[in-house]
Amino acid sequence: MNHQLAKYENCLDCPNHEVINDPDPHDSFCDDDKAIVCKLLPNNRLDLNSGYLADRNPHKIVAPSIRPYNLRKEGGSPVWCPLKQGPSSEKA
Ligand code: SF4
Helix, strand or coil, X not given: CCCCCCXXXXXXXXXXXXXXXCCCCXXXXXCCCEEEEEEEEECCCCCCCCXXXXXXXXXXXXXXXXXXXXXXXXXXXXXXXXXXXXXXXXXX
16 A cells, blocks of 8 residues: 555554653653654644643644553544645645
C-alpha cells in the first residue's frame, strides 16, 4: 500500500505519528502521560515556555496528556489529517 495515499482511522497505525512523553507538571500521578503528534505538520500551538512537553514539540499535537493505556482510544485520526485532505491541507 502506498503510504502517501493511505488513510488511517487511528494515528497509531500511521507511520507519520510519534508517541512522546508528556508528563503532567502539576500531578505526579500522571508523570507517565503520553502525547501523540503528527510528524507531517508543524506544531501550530508551539509554546517553548510551556510546562507540557507536547506544547514544546515541533510537531502538531494529535492528542496531549494521555494515560499510557488510553493511547489507542485517544489516537483517532483528526479531521485535519493531511492524508484525508490532500497536499494542500499542510497549512492546517
Ligand atoms: S494525523 Fe494523519 S498523517 Fe498525521 S499521524 Fe495521524 S493519521 Fe498519520
